[in-house]
Amino acid sequence: MPKSPYSPPGSRREVRGALADALVGLAETPSDASLIDDLLQRIVQLTADLVAPVSYASVTRTRDGAPTTVAMSSEIALAVDSAQYADQTGPCLDALDVGVPVAVPDIAATMAWPRFREAALGLGLRASLSIPLFAGAGVPVAALNLYGHDPDMMAPLTDRVWTVYDPERTRTGASDPPSSDPGTEELISGLIEAFAVRAVIQQALGMIMHQRRSTAEEAYLILRVKAAETGRSLIETAASTRHHDDRPIPGT
The missing domain is CATH 3.30.450.40 (GAF domain)
Structure with missing residues:
Protein backbone atom coordinates (compact mmCIF):
# COMPACT_ATOMS: atom_id res chain seq x y z
CA MET A 1 0.00 0.00 0.00
CA LEU A 187 -0.68 -2.01 17.77
CA ILE A 188 -0.66 0.78 20.36
CA SER A 189 1.65 3.04 18.35
CA GLY A 190 -0.55 2.54 15.28
CA LEU A 191 -3.68 3.48 17.22
CA ILE A 192 -1.95 6.58 18.60
CA GLU A 193 -0.88 7.71 15.13
CA ALA A 194 -4.35 6.97 13.77
CA PHE A 195 -5.82 9.29 16.41
CA ALA A 196 -3.34 11.99 15.38
CA VAL A 197 -4.51 11.66 11.78
CA ARG A 198 -8.13 11.79 12.92
CA ALA A 199 -7.44 14.99 14.87
CA VAL A 200 -6.05 16.75 11.79
CA ILE A 201 -9.05 15.75 9.67
CA GLN A 202 -11.53 16.71 12.38
CA GLN A 203 -9.90 20.12 12.80
CA ALA A 204 -10.22 20.72 9.07
CA LEU A 205 -13.87 19.64 9.14
CA GLY A 206 -14.52 22.00 12.04
CA MET A 207 -13.08 24.90 10.07
CA ILE A 208 -15.20 24.06 7.04
CA MET A 209 -18.32 23.78 9.21
CA HIS A 210 -17.59 27.23 10.65
CA GLN A 211 -16.88 28.86 7.29
CA ARG A 212 -19.73 27.21 5.41
CA ARG A 213 -22.21 26.98 8.30
CA SER A 214 -22.50 23.36 7.28
CA THR A 215 -23.15 20.08 9.07
CA ALA A 216 -20.38 17.60 9.78
CA GLU A 217 -21.59 15.41 6.91
CA GLU A 218 -21.60 18.34 4.49
CA ALA A 219 -18.14 19.42 5.63
CA TYR A 220 -16.77 15.93 5.03
CA LEU A 221 -18.23 15.89 1.51
CA ILE A 222 -16.64 19.29 0.80
CA LEU A 223 -13.26 18.00 1.97
CA ARG A 224 -13.64 14.84 -0.14
CA VAL A 225 -14.49 16.90 -3.24
CA LYS A 226 -11.59 19.25 -2.62
CA ALA A 227 -9.21 16.30 -2.30
CA ALA A 228 -10.48 14.83 -5.58
CA GLU A 229 -10.20 18.14 -7.41
CA THR A 230 -6.63 18.76 -6.27
CA GLY A 231 -5.46 15.17 -6.68
CA ARG A 232 -4.41 15.05 -3.04
CA SER A 233 -5.17 12.50 -0.35
CA LEU A 234 -7.75 13.24 2.30
CA ILE A 235 -5.12 13.79 5.02
CA GLU A 236 -3.01 16.07 2.80
CA THR A 237 -6.08 18.14 1.98
CA ALA A 238 -7.07 18.33 5.64
CA ALA A 239 -3.56 19.37 6.69
CA SER A 240 -3.50 22.05 4.00
CA THR A 241 -6.93 23.36 5.06
CA ARG A 242 -5.87 23.46 8.70
CA HIS A 243 -2.66 25.33 7.92
CA HIS A 244 -4.53 27.99 5.93
CA ASP A 245 -7.32 28.68 8.39
CA ASP A 246 -7.26 32.40 7.62
CA ARG A 247 -8.28 31.81 4.01
CA PRO A 248 -11.82 31.08 2.88
CA ILE A 249 -12.64 27.69 1.48
CA PRO A 250 -12.96 28.00 -2.33
CA GLY A 251 -16.57 28.58 -3.33
CA THR A 252 -17.62 30.33 -0.13
Missing part, protein backbone atom coordinates in the same frame (compact mmCIF):
# COMPACT_ATOMS: atom_id res chain seq x y z
CA PRO A 2 1.48 3.40 -0.93
CA LYS A 3 2.44 5.46 2.11
CA SER A 4 1.05 8.93 2.63
CA PRO A 5 3.68 11.68 2.74
CA TYR A 6 1.89 13.12 5.77
CA SER A 7 3.37 12.36 9.19
CA PRO A 8 1.44 13.22 12.36
CA PRO A 9 3.35 15.36 14.85
CA GLY A 10 5.72 13.23 16.89
CA SER A 11 5.32 10.18 14.65
CA ARG A 12 8.20 7.89 13.77
CA ARG A 13 7.37 6.75 10.27
CA GLU A 14 10.87 5.49 9.64
CA VAL A 15 10.37 2.63 12.13
CA ARG A 16 6.65 2.04 11.67
CA GLY A 17 5.76 -1.58 11.06
CA ALA A 18 3.13 -3.09 8.81
CA LEU A 19 0.40 -3.25 11.47
CA ALA A 20 0.80 0.38 12.54
CA ASP A 21 1.01 1.41 8.89
CA ALA A 22 -2.29 -0.32 8.14
CA LEU A 23 -4.02 1.35 11.10
CA VAL A 24 -2.79 4.78 10.04
CA GLY A 25 -3.71 4.02 6.43
CA LEU A 26 -7.25 3.22 7.54
CA ALA A 27 -7.54 6.54 9.40
CA GLU A 28 -6.35 8.39 6.27
CA THR A 29 -8.71 6.59 3.89
CA PRO A 30 -12.17 7.95 2.97
CA SER A 31 -14.79 5.98 4.85
CA ASP A 32 -16.60 4.94 1.66
CA ALA A 33 -13.47 3.79 -0.21
CA SER A 34 -13.36 0.24 -1.55
CA LEU A 35 -9.88 -0.10 -0.04
CA ILE A 36 -11.35 -0.26 3.49
CA ASP A 37 -12.03 -4.01 3.52
CA ASP A 38 -8.51 -4.78 2.22
CA LEU A 39 -7.02 -2.68 5.02
CA LEU A 40 -9.21 -4.40 7.60
CA GLN A 41 -8.16 -7.84 6.39
CA ARG A 42 -4.53 -6.78 6.68
CA ILE A 43 -5.07 -5.41 10.19
CA VAL A 44 -6.77 -8.63 11.31
CA GLN A 45 -4.08 -10.95 10.02
CA LEU A 46 -1.19 -8.84 11.28
CA THR A 47 -2.80 -8.48 14.71
CA ALA A 48 -3.33 -12.23 15.03
CA ASP A 49 0.23 -12.89 13.84
CA LEU A 50 2.08 -10.22 15.81
CA VAL A 51 0.22 -9.43 19.06
CA ALA A 52 1.22 -12.16 21.51
CA PRO A 53 -1.88 -12.19 23.78
CA VAL A 54 -4.22 -12.52 20.78
CA SER A 55 -5.11 -16.03 19.63
CA TYR A 56 -7.66 -15.02 16.98
CA ALA A 57 -8.92 -11.78 15.48
CA SER A 58 -11.81 -10.62 13.34
CA VAL A 59 -13.51 -7.43 12.15
CA THR A 60 -17.22 -6.62 12.39
CA ARG A 61 -18.85 -4.12 10.02
CA THR A 62 -22.46 -3.17 9.35
CA ARG A 63 -23.71 -4.14 5.90
CA ASP A 64 -27.28 -3.48 4.74
CA GLY A 65 -28.26 -2.72 8.32
CA ALA A 66 -26.87 -5.97 9.76
CA PRO A 67 -23.51 -6.77 11.39
CA THR A 68 -21.21 -9.08 9.51
CA THR A 69 -17.64 -10.35 9.78
CA VAL A 70 -15.65 -8.96 6.85
CA ALA A 71 -12.22 -10.24 7.91
CA MET A 72 -10.99 -12.97 10.25
CA SER A 73 -7.84 -14.87 11.11
CA SER A 74 -9.71 -18.09 11.90
CA GLU A 75 -13.11 -19.73 11.71
CA ILE A 76 -13.04 -19.76 15.51
CA ALA A 77 -13.26 -15.96 15.57
CA LEU A 78 -16.12 -16.12 13.06
CA ALA A 79 -18.04 -18.58 15.26
CA VAL A 80 -17.83 -16.25 18.27
CA ASP A 81 -18.86 -13.27 16.14
CA SER A 82 -21.78 -15.17 14.70
CA ALA A 83 -23.09 -16.05 18.16
CA GLN A 84 -23.25 -12.34 18.92
CA TYR A 85 -25.05 -11.54 15.67
CA ALA A 86 -27.61 -14.28 16.35
CA ASP A 87 -28.23 -12.83 19.83
CA GLN A 88 -28.15 -9.26 18.46
CA THR A 89 -25.87 -8.29 21.34
CA GLY A 90 -22.26 -8.74 22.35
CA PRO A 91 -18.98 -6.90 22.90
CA CYS A 92 -18.22 -6.48 19.20
CA LEU A 93 -21.62 -4.90 18.57
CA ASP A 94 -21.31 -2.61 21.59
CA ALA A 95 -17.86 -1.41 20.50
CA LEU A 96 -19.15 -0.61 17.03
CA ASP A 97 -22.26 1.15 18.35
CA VAL A 98 -20.70 3.14 21.18
CA GLY A 99 -17.29 3.85 19.66
CA VAL A 100 -15.17 2.81 22.67
CA PRO A 101 -13.34 -0.43 23.44
CA VAL A 102 -15.34 -3.18 25.11
CA ALA A 103 -13.36 -5.69 27.14
CA VAL A 104 -14.40 -9.01 28.60
CA PRO A 105 -11.52 -9.80 30.97
CA ASP A 106 -13.10 -13.06 32.16
CA ILE A 107 -15.55 -14.56 29.71
CA ALA A 108 -16.64 -17.24 32.18
CA ALA A 109 -17.80 -14.56 34.60
CA THR A 110 -19.78 -12.39 32.20
CA MET A 111 -23.55 -12.52 32.45
CA ALA A 112 -24.35 -9.81 29.90
CA TRP A 113 -24.02 -11.90 26.74
CA PRO A 114 -24.95 -15.57 27.37
CA ARG A 115 -24.69 -16.75 23.76
CA PHE A 116 -21.31 -15.06 23.36
CA ARG A 117 -20.11 -16.62 26.62
CA GLU A 118 -21.26 -20.10 25.63
CA ALA A 119 -19.67 -19.94 22.17
CA ALA A 120 -16.37 -18.48 23.38
CA LEU A 121 -15.94 -20.85 26.31
CA GLY A 122 -16.83 -23.80 24.12
CA LEU A 123 -13.92 -22.86 21.86
CA GLY A 124 -11.47 -22.46 24.71
CA LEU A 125 -11.42 -18.66 24.78
CA ARG A 126 -11.16 -16.88 28.11
CA ALA A 127 -10.92 -13.13 27.35
CA SER A 128 -11.76 -10.72 24.57
CA LEU A 129 -11.33 -7.09 23.54
CA SER A 130 -13.29 -5.31 20.80
CA ILE A 131 -11.73 -2.07 19.51
CA PRO A 132 -13.61 0.45 17.35
CA LEU A 133 -11.67 1.49 14.25
CA PHE A 134 -12.38 4.62 12.23
CA ALA A 135 -11.59 5.84 8.73
CA GLY A 136 -11.44 9.32 7.20
CA ALA A 137 -14.86 10.57 8.35
CA GLY A 138 -13.78 10.04 11.94
CA VAL A 139 -16.62 7.75 13.01
CA PRO A 140 -16.28 3.99 13.66
CA VAL A 141 -16.40 1.90 10.51
CA ALA A 142 -15.58 -1.43 12.15
CA ALA A 143 -14.82 -3.24 15.39
CA LEU A 144 -11.55 -5.16 15.67
CA ASN A 145 -12.29 -8.21 17.83
CA LEU A 146 -9.41 -9.81 19.70
CA TYR A 147 -9.87 -13.20 21.36
CA GLY A 148 -7.39 -14.84 23.73
CA HIS A 149 -6.86 -18.01 25.71
CA ASP A 150 -5.01 -16.35 28.60
CA PRO A 151 -6.83 -13.61 30.57
CA ASP A 152 -3.62 -12.57 32.35
CA MET A 153 -1.96 -11.85 29.00
CA MET A 154 -4.97 -10.00 27.63
CA ALA A 155 -5.32 -7.67 30.65
CA PRO A 156 -2.23 -5.50 29.97
CA LEU A 157 -3.21 -5.24 26.30
CA THR A 158 -6.66 -3.99 27.33
CA ASP A 159 -5.12 -1.40 29.64
CA ARG A 160 -2.79 -0.15 26.91
CA VAL A 161 -5.64 0.20 24.42
CA TRP A 162 -7.70 2.16 26.93
CA THR A 163 -4.86 4.65 27.39
CA VAL A 164 -5.32 5.56 23.72
CA TYR A 165 -9.11 5.86 23.70
CA ASP A 166 -9.48 7.39 27.17
CA PRO A 167 -6.20 8.69 28.69
CA GLU A 168 -8.02 9.86 31.82
CA ARG A 169 -9.47 6.44 32.58
CA THR A 170 -8.16 4.80 35.76
CA ARG A 171 -6.31 1.67 34.72
CA THR A 172 -5.71 -1.44 36.78
CA GLY A 173 -2.15 -1.58 35.46
CA ALA A 174 -1.46 2.16 35.41
CA SER A 175 2.03 1.75 36.83
CA ASP A 176 3.02 -1.14 34.60
CA PRO A 177 5.91 -0.60 32.16
CA PRO A 178 5.31 -0.85 28.41
CA SER A 179 4.76 -4.39 27.16
CA SER A 180 7.78 -6.44 26.16
CA ASP A 181 5.68 -7.79 23.29
CA PRO A 182 6.67 -5.90 20.11
CA GLY A 183 3.32 -6.68 18.49
CA THR A 184 1.39 -5.03 21.31
CA GLU A 185 3.66 -1.99 21.12
CA GLU A 186 3.09 -1.73 17.37
Whole structure:
Protein backbone atom coordinates (compact mmCIF):
# COMPACT_ATOMS: atom_id res chain seq x y z
CA MET A 1 0.00 0.00 0.00
CA PRO A 2 1.48 3.40 -0.93
CA LYS A 3 2.44 5.46 2.11
CA SER A 4 1.05 8.93 2.63
CA PRO A 5 3.68 11.68 2.74
CA TYR A 6 1.89 13.12 5.77
CA SER A 7 3.37 12.36 9.19
CA PRO A 8 1.44 13.22 12.36
CA PRO A 9 3.35 15.36 14.85
CA GLY A 10 5.72 13.23 16.89
CA SER A 11 5.32 10.18 14.65
CA ARG A 12 8.20 7.89 13.77
CA ARG A 13 7.37 6.75 10.27
CA GLU A 14 10.87 5.49 9.64
CA VAL A 15 10.37 2.63 12.13
CA ARG A 16 6.65 2.04 11.67
CA GLY A 17 5.76 -1.58 11.06
CA ALA A 18 3.13 -3.09 8.81
CA LEU A 19 0.40 -3.25 11.47
CA ALA A 20 0.80 0.38 12.54
CA ASP A 21 1.01 1.41 8.89
CA ALA A 22 -2.29 -0.32 8.14
CA LEU A 23 -4.02 1.35 11.10
CA VAL A 24 -2.79 4.78 10.04
CA GLY A 25 -3.71 4.02 6.43
CA LEU A 26 -7.25 3.22 7.54
CA ALA A 27 -7.54 6.54 9.40
CA GLU A 28 -6.35 8.39 6.27
CA THR A 29 -8.71 6.59 3.89
CA PRO A 30 -12.17 7.95 2.97
CA SER A 31 -14.79 5.98 4.85
CA ASP A 32 -16.60 4.94 1.66
CA ALA A 33 -13.47 3.79 -0.21
CA SER A 34 -13.36 0.24 -1.55
CA LEU A 35 -9.88 -0.10 -0.04
CA ILE A 36 -11.35 -0.26 3.49
CA ASP A 37 -12.03 -4.01 3.52
CA ASP A 38 -8.51 -4.78 2.22
CA LEU A 39 -7.02 -2.68 5.02
CA LEU A 40 -9.21 -4.40 7.60
CA GLN A 41 -8.16 -7.84 6.39
CA ARG A 42 -4.53 -6.78 6.68
CA ILE A 43 -5.07 -5.41 10.19
CA VAL A 44 -6.77 -8.63 11.31
CA GLN A 45 -4.08 -10.95 10.02
CA LEU A 46 -1.19 -8.84 11.28
CA THR A 47 -2.80 -8.48 14.71
CA ALA A 48 -3.33 -12.23 15.03
CA ASP A 49 0.23 -12.89 13.84
CA LEU A 50 2.08 -10.22 15.81
CA VAL A 51 0.22 -9.43 19.06
CA ALA A 52 1.22 -12.16 21.51
CA PRO A 53 -1.88 -12.19 23.78
CA VAL A 54 -4.22 -12.52 20.78
CA SER A 55 -5.11 -16.03 19.63
CA TYR A 56 -7.66 -15.02 16.98
CA ALA A 57 -8.92 -11.78 15.48
CA SER A 58 -11.81 -10.62 13.34
CA VAL A 59 -13.51 -7.43 12.15
CA THR A 60 -17.22 -6.62 12.39
CA ARG A 61 -18.85 -4.12 10.02
CA THR A 62 -22.46 -3.17 9.35
CA ARG A 63 -23.71 -4.14 5.90
CA ASP A 64 -27.28 -3.48 4.74
CA GLY A 65 -28.26 -2.72 8.32
CA ALA A 66 -26.87 -5.97 9.76
CA PRO A 67 -23.51 -6.77 11.39
CA THR A 68 -21.21 -9.08 9.51
CA THR A 69 -17.64 -10.35 9.78
CA VAL A 70 -15.65 -8.96 6.85
CA ALA A 71 -12.22 -10.24 7.91
CA MET A 72 -10.99 -12.97 10.25
CA SER A 73 -7.84 -14.87 11.11
CA SER A 74 -9.71 -18.09 11.90
CA GLU A 75 -13.11 -19.73 11.71
CA ILE A 76 -13.04 -19.76 15.51
CA ALA A 77 -13.26 -15.96 15.57
CA LEU A 78 -16.12 -16.12 13.06
CA ALA A 79 -18.04 -18.58 15.26
CA VAL A 80 -17.83 -16.25 18.27
CA ASP A 81 -18.86 -13.27 16.14
CA SER A 82 -21.78 -15.17 14.70
CA ALA A 83 -23.09 -16.05 18.16
CA GLN A 84 -23.25 -12.34 18.92
CA TYR A 85 -25.05 -11.54 15.67
CA ALA A 86 -27.61 -14.28 16.35
CA ASP A 87 -28.23 -12.83 19.83
CA GLN A 88 -28.15 -9.26 18.46
CA THR A 89 -25.87 -8.29 21.34
CA GLY A 90 -22.26 -8.74 22.35
CA PRO A 91 -18.98 -6.90 22.90
CA CYS A 92 -18.22 -6.48 19.20
CA LEU A 93 -21.62 -4.90 18.57
CA ASP A 94 -21.31 -2.61 21.59
CA ALA A 95 -17.86 -1.41 20.50
CA LEU A 96 -19.15 -0.61 17.03
CA ASP A 97 -22.26 1.15 18.35
CA VAL A 98 -20.70 3.14 21.18
CA GLY A 99 -17.29 3.85 19.66
CA VAL A 100 -15.17 2.81 22.67
CA PRO A 101 -13.34 -0.43 23.44
CA VAL A 102 -15.34 -3.18 25.11
CA ALA A 103 -13.36 -5.69 27.14
CA VAL A 104 -14.40 -9.01 28.60
CA PRO A 105 -11.52 -9.80 30.97
CA ASP A 106 -13.10 -13.06 32.16
CA ILE A 107 -15.55 -14.56 29.71
CA ALA A 108 -16.64 -17.24 32.18
CA ALA A 109 -17.80 -14.56 34.60
CA THR A 110 -19.78 -12.39 32.20
CA MET A 111 -23.55 -12.52 32.45
CA ALA A 112 -24.35 -9.81 29.90
CA TRP A 113 -24.02 -11.90 26.74
CA PRO A 114 -24.95 -15.57 27.37
CA ARG A 115 -24.69 -16.75 23.76
CA PHE A 116 -21.31 -15.06 23.36
CA ARG A 117 -20.11 -16.62 26.62
CA GLU A 118 -21.26 -20.10 25.63
CA ALA A 119 -19.67 -19.94 22.17
CA ALA A 120 -16.37 -18.48 23.38
CA LEU A 121 -15.94 -20.85 26.31
CA GLY A 122 -16.83 -23.80 24.12
CA LEU A 123 -13.92 -22.86 21.86
CA GLY A 124 -11.47 -22.46 24.71
CA LEU A 125 -11.42 -18.66 24.78
CA ARG A 126 -11.16 -16.88 28.11
CA ALA A 127 -10.92 -13.13 27.35
CA SER A 128 -11.76 -10.72 24.57
CA LEU A 129 -11.33 -7.09 23.54
CA SER A 130 -13.29 -5.31 20.80
CA ILE A 131 -11.73 -2.07 19.51
CA PRO A 132 -13.61 0.45 17.35
CA LEU A 133 -11.67 1.49 14.25
CA PHE A 134 -12.38 4.62 12.23
CA ALA A 135 -11.59 5.84 8.73
CA GLY A 136 -11.44 9.32 7.20
CA ALA A 137 -14.86 10.57 8.35
CA GLY A 138 -13.78 10.04 11.94
CA VAL A 139 -16.62 7.75 13.01
CA PRO A 140 -16.28 3.99 13.66
CA VAL A 141 -16.40 1.90 10.51
CA ALA A 142 -15.58 -1.43 12.15
CA ALA A 143 -14.82 -3.24 15.39
CA LEU A 144 -11.55 -5.16 15.67
CA ASN A 145 -12.29 -8.21 17.83
CA LEU A 146 -9.41 -9.81 19.70
CA TYR A 147 -9.87 -13.20 21.36
CA GLY A 148 -7.39 -14.84 23.73
CA HIS A 149 -6.86 -18.01 25.71
CA ASP A 150 -5.01 -16.35 28.60
CA PRO A 151 -6.83 -13.61 30.57
CA ASP A 152 -3.62 -12.57 32.35
CA MET A 153 -1.96 -11.85 29.00
CA MET A 154 -4.97 -10.00 27.63
CA ALA A 155 -5.32 -7.67 30.65
CA PRO A 156 -2.23 -5.50 29.97
CA LEU A 157 -3.21 -5.24 26.30
CA THR A 158 -6.66 -3.99 27.33
CA ASP A 159 -5.12 -1.40 29.64
CA ARG A 160 -2.79 -0.15 26.91
CA VAL A 161 -5.64 0.20 24.42
CA TRP A 162 -7.70 2.16 26.93
CA THR A 163 -4.86 4.65 27.39
CA VAL A 164 -5.32 5.56 23.72
CA TYR A 165 -9.11 5.86 23.70
CA ASP A 166 -9.48 7.39 27.17
CA PRO A 167 -6.20 8.69 28.69
CA GLU A 168 -8.02 9.86 31.82
CA ARG A 169 -9.47 6.44 32.58
CA THR A 170 -8.16 4.80 35.76
CA ARG A 171 -6.31 1.67 34.72
CA THR A 172 -5.71 -1.44 36.78
CA GLY A 173 -2.15 -1.58 35.46
CA ALA A 174 -1.46 2.16 35.41
CA SER A 175 2.03 1.75 36.83
CA ASP A 176 3.02 -1.14 34.60
CA PRO A 177 5.91 -0.60 32.16
CA PRO A 178 5.31 -0.85 28.41
CA SER A 179 4.76 -4.39 27.16
CA SER A 180 7.78 -6.44 26.16
CA ASP A 181 5.68 -7.79 23.29
CA PRO A 182 6.67 -5.90 20.11
CA GLY A 183 3.32 -6.68 18.49
CA THR A 184 1.39 -5.03 21.31
CA GLU A 185 3.66 -1.99 21.12
CA GLU A 186 3.09 -1.73 17.37
CA LEU A 187 -0.68 -2.01 17.77
CA ILE A 188 -0.66 0.78 20.36
CA SER A 189 1.65 3.04 18.35
CA GLY A 190 -0.55 2.54 15.28
CA LEU A 191 -3.68 3.48 17.22
CA ILE A 192 -1.95 6.58 18.60
CA GLU A 193 -0.88 7.71 15.13
CA ALA A 194 -4.35 6.97 13.77
CA PHE A 195 -5.82 9.29 16.41
CA ALA A 196 -3.34 11.99 15.38
CA VAL A 197 -4.51 11.66 11.78
CA ARG A 198 -8.13 11.79 12.92
CA ALA A 199 -7.44 14.99 14.87
CA VAL A 200 -6.05 16.75 11.79
CA ILE A 201 -9.05 15.75 9.67
CA GLN A 202 -11.53 16.71 12.38
CA GLN A 203 -9.90 20.12 12.80
CA ALA A 204 -10.22 20.72 9.07
CA LEU A 205 -13.87 19.64 9.14
CA GLY A 206 -14.52 22.00 12.04
CA MET A 207 -13.08 24.90 10.07
CA ILE A 208 -15.20 24.06 7.04
CA MET A 209 -18.32 23.78 9.21
CA HIS A 210 -17.59 27.23 10.65
CA GLN A 211 -16.88 28.86 7.29
CA ARG A 212 -19.73 27.21 5.41
CA ARG A 213 -22.21 26.98 8.30
CA SER A 214 -22.50 23.36 7.28
CA THR A 215 -23.15 20.08 9.07
CA ALA A 216 -20.38 17.60 9.78
CA GLU A 217 -21.59 15.41 6.91
CA GLU A 218 -21.60 18.34 4.49
CA ALA A 219 -18.14 19.42 5.63
CA TYR A 220 -16.77 15.93 5.03
CA LEU A 221 -18.23 15.89 1.51
CA ILE A 222 -16.64 19.29 0.80
CA LEU A 223 -13.26 18.00 1.97
CA ARG A 224 -13.64 14.84 -0.14
CA VAL A 225 -14.49 16.90 -3.24
CA LYS A 226 -11.59 19.25 -2.62
CA ALA A 227 -9.21 16.30 -2.30
CA ALA A 228 -10.48 14.83 -5.58
CA GLU A 229 -10.20 18.14 -7.41
CA THR A 230 -6.63 18.76 -6.27
CA GLY A 231 -5.46 15.17 -6.68
CA ARG A 232 -4.41 15.05 -3.04
CA SER A 233 -5.17 12.50 -0.35
CA LEU A 234 -7.75 13.24 2.30
CA ILE A 235 -5.12 13.79 5.02
CA GLU A 236 -3.01 16.07 2.80
CA THR A 237 -6.08 18.14 1.98
CA ALA A 238 -7.07 18.33 5.64
CA ALA A 239 -3.56 19.37 6.69
CA SER A 240 -3.50 22.05 4.00
CA THR A 241 -6.93 23.36 5.06
CA ARG A 242 -5.87 23.46 8.70
CA HIS A 243 -2.66 25.33 7.92
CA HIS A 244 -4.53 27.99 5.93
CA ASP A 245 -7.32 28.68 8.39
CA ASP A 246 -7.26 32.40 7.62
CA ARG A 247 -8.28 31.81 4.01
CA PRO A 248 -11.82 31.08 2.88
CA ILE A 249 -12.64 27.69 1.48
CA PRO A 250 -12.96 28.00 -2.33
CA GLY A 251 -16.57 28.58 -3.33
CA THR A 252 -17.62 30.33 -0.13
